[in-house]
Amino acid sequence: MPLSKKYEDILKSLSPNERAILSYLISGNIEDIEKKTGLDRTSILRSLEFLSNKGIVKLNIESKKIVSLDTNGILYMKVGLPERRLLNIFSHTLAISLKEAKEKSKLTDNEFKAALGVLKRKMFIKVERGIMILQAKKEEITKKMLEESFLERLPCEIAKLQPQDRYALEQLKGRKDIIKVEDIKKFNFELTPLGKKLIKIEIDVPLIETLTTEMLKKGTWKGREFRKYDIVSKVPKIYGGKKHFVNQAIEYARKIWIEMGFKEMTGTFIQTSFWNFDVLFTPQDHPVRELQDTFYIKQIYGRLPNKELVNKISILHEGNANYSQGWKYKWNEEEARRVVLRTHTTCLSVRTLYNISKLKNKQGKFFAIGKCFRNETVDSSHLFEFNQTEGIVIDTTANFRHLLGYLKEFLIRMGFKKIRFRPHFFPYTEPSVEADVYNEKTKKWVEVLGAGIFRPEVVIPLFDEYIPVLAWGMGFDRMIAEHYNINDLRELYENNITKLRKTKIWIK
Numbered sequence: 161m162p163l164s165k166k167y168e169d170i171l172k173s174l175s176p177n178e179r180a181i182l183s184y185l186i187s188g189n190i191e192d193i194e195k196k197t198g199l200d201r202t203s204i205l206r207s208l209e210f211l212s213n214k215g216i217v218k219l220n221i222e223s224k225k226i227v228s229l230d231t232n233g234i235l236y237m238k239v240g241l242p243e244r245r246l247l248n249i250f251s252h253t254l255a256i257s258l259k260e261a262k263e264k265s266k267l268t269d270n271e272f273k274a275a276l277g278v279l280k281r282k283m284f285i286k287v288e289r290g291i292m293i294l295q296a297k298k299e300e301i302t303k304k305m306l307e308e309s310f311l312e313r314l315p316c317e318i319a320k321l322q323p324q325d326r327y328a329l330e331q332l333k334g335r336k337d338i339i340k341v342e343d344i345k346k347f348n349f350e351l352t353p354l355g356k357k358l359i360k361i362e363i364d365v366p367l368i369e370t371l372t373t374e375m376l377k378k379g380t381w382k383g384r385e386f387r388k389y390d391i392v393s394k395v396p397k398i399y400g401g402k403k404h405f406v407n408q409a410i411e412y413a414r415k416i417w418i419e420m421g422f423k424e425m426t427g428t429f430i431q432t433s434f435w436n437f438d439v440l441f442t443p444q445d446h447p448v449r450e451l452q453d454t455f456y457i458k459q460i461y462g463r464l465p466n467k468e469l470v471n472k473i474s475i476l477h478e479g480n481a482n483y484s485q486g487w488k489y490k491w492n493e494e495e496a497r498r499v500v501l502r503t504h505t506t507c508l509s510v511r512t513l514y515n516i517s518k519l520k521n522k523q524g525k526f527f528a529i530g531k532c533f534r535n536e537t538v539d540s541s542h543l544f545e546f547n548q549t550e551g552i553v554i555d556t557t558a559n560f561r562h563l564l565g566y567l568k569e570f571l572i573r574m575g576f577k578k579i580r581f582r583p584h585f586f587p588y589t590e591p592s593v594e595a596d597v598y599n600e601k602t603k604k605w606v607e608v609l610g611a612g613i614f615r616p617e618v619v620i621p622l623f624d625e626y627i628p629v630l631a632w633g634m635g636f637d638r639m640i641a642e643h644y645n646i647n648d649l650r651e652l653y654e655n656n657i658t659k660l661r662k663t664k665i666w667i668k
Contacts, residue, residue, distance in 0.1 A: 167357070167358065167361065169388065170214060170216070170354075170358065171358070171361065172367060172385070172387060172388050173214070173387065173388040173389070174387075175207065175210065175369075175387070176369065177199060177203050177204075177206070177207040178207045178210055178211055180197050180199060180207075181193050181197055181199065181204060181207055181208075181211075182211075182216075182358065182359055183359055184196050184197065185211075185216075185217060185349070185351055185355060185359060186351065186359060188348075188349065188350060188351075190204055190205070190208075190347060190349075205347060206396065208347070208349055211355070212349070213392065215352055215354050215355075216351070216352060216354055216355040216358060217349045217350065217351055217352060217355050218349060218350050218351075218352055219347065219348075219349045220347070220348045220349065221345055221346070221347055221348075222345070222346040222348070223343060223344070223345050223346075224317050224318075224319070224343075224344045224345075224346070225317065225318040225319065225341055225342070225343060225344075226315050226316070226317055226318070226341070226342050226343075226344050227314060227315065227316060227317075227318055227321075227329060227339055227340070227341050228314050228315035228339065228340060228342070229311065229314050229315070229338075229339060229340075230337040230338055230339055230340040231337045232335075232336060232337040232338045233311060233314070233337070233338040233339050236311070236338065237311060237312075241275075241305070241307060241308060241311075242265075242267050242271040242272070242274055242275035242278075243274075243275040243278040243279050243305070243307075244305070244308065245265045245266070245267060245275070246261060246265045246267065246272070246275040246276070246279060247279060247284060247285075247301050248265075249261055249264050249265060250285075250294045250298075250301060253294075254293065254294045255291055255292065255293045255294065256291070256292050257290055257291055257292070258276075258287065258290050258291070258292055259290075261292050269535070270336070270537050270538070273537045274335060274537060276292075278331075282296075282305070283295055283296065284296040284300070284301060306324055306325075306327060306328040306331075307328045307331055307332055309328075310324075310325050310328035310329065310332070311332075311338075311339075313325070314339070318341065334539045334540055335539075336538055366384070366385075367385055367386060367387040368381060368384050368385065368386045368387065369387055371386070397661075399661040402665060404660070405640070405644065405660070405663045405664075405665075405666055406547070406637075406640060406652055406653070408665060408666035409636070409639075409640045409643070409666050410529050410547065410636070412574075412666050413529060413549055413570075413574065413636065414527075414529055416570060416573045416574070417527040417529075417549075417551070417570070420525075420566070420569065420570070421525055422525045422526055422527040422551065423524065423525065423526050423527075424526070424527060424528065424529075425505075425508040425509065425511075425512050425526045425527065425528040425550070426508070426528065426530070427502075427507070427508045427511060427528075427530075428502075429501055429502055429530075429531060429533070430457065430499055430500070430501060430502070431462075431499070431500060431501075431502045431507045432462035432463070432464065432496065432497055432498065432499055432500070433449070433495060433496050433497070433498045433499075433500055434462075434464050434465075434470075434473070434496040434497065435507045435510060435511055436500050436502055436503060436504075436507045437449060437496075438473050438477070438491075438496045439473060439507075439510045439514075439618065439621070439622070440506060440507075440510060440587070440588045440618060441476070441477075441587060441588045441615060441617040441618055442587055442588070443477065443487040443489065444477070444489070444491065444492060444495045444496075445489065446587075448503070453503070453534055453535055453536075454500050454501075454503055454534065454535055455500060455501040455533050455534075455535050455544075456498060456499070456500055457498075457499040457500065457501070460499045461494070461497040461498060461499065462497050462498075462499045463497075464493070464496060464497060465514070469514070469621060469622070470493065470496075472621040473491070473496075473621055474491045474493070476617055476621055477489065477491040478490065478491050481617075481620075483616055483617075483620055483626075484616065484617050486617075501533035502532055502533065503532055503533065503534050504532050504548060504550070504633055505528045505529075505530050505532060505548045505549070505550035505633065506550060506588075506631070506633055508528045508530075508550060509526070509528070509550055509551075509552045509631060510618065510622065512526050512552065513552070513554070513618075513619070513622045513623070513629065514622050516554065517622050517623050517624070522554060522623060522627055523554050523555050523556070523627075524553075524554050525551075525552070525553045525554075526551065526552050526553075527549065527550065527551040528548075528549065528550040528551075529547065529548075529549045529550075529636065530547065530548065531545055531546070531547060531548075532545075532546055532547070532548045533545055534546075538650065540647065540648040540649060540650065541649060542649070543637065543649050543650065543652075543653075546635065546636075546637045546649075547635075547636040547637050547640075548633055548634060548635060548636055549633075549634045549636045550631075550632070550633050550634075551566070551630075551631070551632050552614075552629055552630065552631045553566065553629070553630040554627060554628075554629050555627075555628065555630075556627055556628065557628075558613075558628040558629070558630050559628065560591060560593075560613065562630060563593070563611060563612075563613065563630040563632070564581060564593070566630065566632075567581075567595055567609065567611060567632060571595065571597060571608070574639060574643075575643060576597040576598070576608075576642075577598070577600075578597065578598035578600075579595060579596070579597055579598075580595070580596050580598075580605065581593050581594070581595050581596075582594045582595075582596065584610060584612075586610055586612055588612075588614060588615055588617070588618050589611070589612025589613055589614055589615060589631060590612060590613065590615050591612055591613060592610065592611070592612035593610075593611050593612060594607055594609065594610050594611075595607070595608055595609045595611070596608065597639075597642060599642055599645075601645055602645075606638065606642055608634055608635060608638055608639050608642070609632055609633065609634035609635070610632065610633055611630075611631065611632030611633070612631060612632075613628055613629065613630055613631070614628075614629040614630075614631050637649060637652055640652060643666070644663065644664075
């Protein structure tokens with residue numbers, strides 16, 4: 161019996177994969193189709209979408225957000241959450257020093273900080289003069305915490321969570337690799353009346369899928385029938401190769417600085433404390449030098465520059481310089497030789513000043529973009545590794561208005577329309593300023609940089625005279641996050657291939 165024109169046109173438009181699965185659609189089971197056709201799941205789902213567009217099947221997609229244990233979560237289910245392991249210490253004592261508590265709990269630095277914060281927030285403990293004191297009753301600390309009970313029930317669907325579980329979820333989301341939230345899609349389909357008729361028809365029409373050069377040469381295409389192409393149905397998106405959006409932004413910023421007449425400064429990630437702190441007039445007992453803020457390289461000490469500069473820095477810090485009161489303490493050369501992962505790119509600026517001091521003409525404009533490292537507990541607004549862009553302008557006529565002009569020009573070129581400046585304090589600049597940019601979507605001002613004019617205490621030891629040096633440092637990752645409306649800085653480096661494909665190219 162000849163096919164009607166309608167059915168014939170539909171059958172002639174089916175791709176090889178659509179034809180392959182057509183006779184197995186009655187089962188309504190994707191796994192069954194995989195076994196019988198040998199096609200992979202992606203090809204089957206794509207074919208089902210095309211068949212749905214032709215009215216042959218009705219396709220339903222159910223999306224669910226599922227929360228489950230991540231790598232650290234699986235580990236903590238065996239050994240206990242860091243806060244539980246820290247709390248267990250109080251089974252035999254009511255107070256203990258922080259140092260001893262860390263040793264007994266066998267927690268890493270980040271785990272110990274996180275556990276301490278959780279227990280203080282829950283009012284289980286208080287910390288006074290380096291001593292951790294139990295505040296809760298003994299029977300309270302033996303009960304399971306909300307977070308512990310929640311982890312035991314995973315995996316589960318977020319939409320079905322009770323209020324107490326939602327609270328536990330929010331508490332755990334900001335912590336490293338304890339839980340993960342995934343979008344799970346479930347595909348269901350059923351044959352339409354049209355589909356039920358088509359699967360009964362035997363398909364034996366030999367259609368040409370591709371016209372090749374060989375067919376054109378030999379003329380073998382003549383008298384044969386081509387498959388009708390579907391120009392209406394959506395096709396899979398093709399994502400071209402591109403650089404990571406963070407690298408795109410860095411290259412864009414580098415181009416801006418160069419166009420503004422700046423030369424690039426470069427240097428190593430590892431620096432001595434001398435260049436990272438001392439030359440920048442940061443006292444050796446300043447909190448920023450503590451292990452809580454800085455990564456030190458164990459048992460390694462670096463070389464200091466010439467003795468003349470070292471003496472100048474020593475005299476300055478001890479308060480014996482004729483142009484500054486200094487900090488009035490005994491400066492320690494061994495402390496200055498300690499090796500650190502640079503906490504800012506400003507160390508490159510002072511090293512550049514030192515190199516320029518040997519030249520007759522002490523002037524120039526310089527910038528840097530690079531990684532910095534700080535011993536931070538990783539959360540939505542802090543990373544232990546981040547990008548910073550730095551700049552200095554050395555000129556006898558440079559002033560504060562020039563500084564604001566350079567900063568405003570750079571931020572405008574980076575795409576920020578609303579900019580405001582606020583007075584601030586930094587140890588090695590005076591006057592100092594902070595700049596905020598306005599986020600049109602969140603309707604909030606966001607701080608992006610600190611700047612100022614280097615104090616005489618920074619410039620004179622290097623130049624033997626005072627020349628104005630405009631200086632600034634910008635948290636570049638925060639600027640990228642603002643541009644892409646990313647609320648969690650960790651998303652910049654999680655390398656989720658789906659998100660990376662969808663992230664727009666950095667264009668201004």
